[in-house]
Amino acid sequence: MPYSERWRELFGPSExxxxxxxxLASATLSGPGxxxxxxxxxxSASGTSGELRTSTERSRAALRPGHEGVSAGAxxxxxxxxxxxxLTSWEDRLRAVRDECDQLEGALLKVAKExxxxxxxxxxxxxxxxxxxxxxxxx
Numbered sequence: 325m326p327y328s329e330r331w332r333e334l335f336g337p338s339e340x341x342x343x344x345x346x347x348l349a350s351a352t353l354s355g356p357g358x359x360x361x362x363x364x365x366x367x368s369a370s371g372t373s374g375e376l377r378t379s380t381e382r383s384r385a386a387l388r389p390g391h392e393g394v395s396a397g398a399x400x401x402x403x404x405x406x407x408x409x410x411l412t413s414w415e416d417r418l419r420a421v422r423d424e425c426d427q428l429e430g431a432l433l434k435v436a437k438e439x440x441x442x443x444x445x446x447x448x449x450x451x452x453x454x455x456x457x458x459x460x461x462x463x
Contacts, residue, residue: 366436370429377425384418387411 391411398404 366432366439370432370436373425373429373432377422377429380418380422380425384415384422387415387418 388411391407394407395404
């Protein structure tokens with residue numbers, strides 16, 4: 325099914341017959357029916373995800389060396405087994421966060437690329453549109 329047919333199937337028209345509008349909760353409209361986007365937020369989110377991945381891995385890697393010697397110094401205490409369990413649990417959690425951030429970084433970069441390419445294609449498609457009505461309205 326072509327993209328425009330799928331779009332109409334999913335989003336339009338409304339029960340009142342008016343065209344369906346799509347807006348983002350965090351977006352401010354620059355005019356009726358306009359949805360503006362850019363690669364900036366997606367690229368920024370991807371970078372943040374990459375930074376979080378790096379800092380999470382750095383923290384995870386520092387956990388085990390920080391616990392070295394505890395077992396020998398506290399031999400015989402029941403808390404050593406508990407501490408080891410907590411260490412393992414935190415390492416597992418931080419690995420999961422690291423891996424999720426790694427996956428998100430790539431996915432968000434892909435969205436940024438696709439949005440940018442879509443925006444460019446749409447802009448090019450409008451270059452051939454007759455803008456005489458806009459020019460007449462501006463007078």
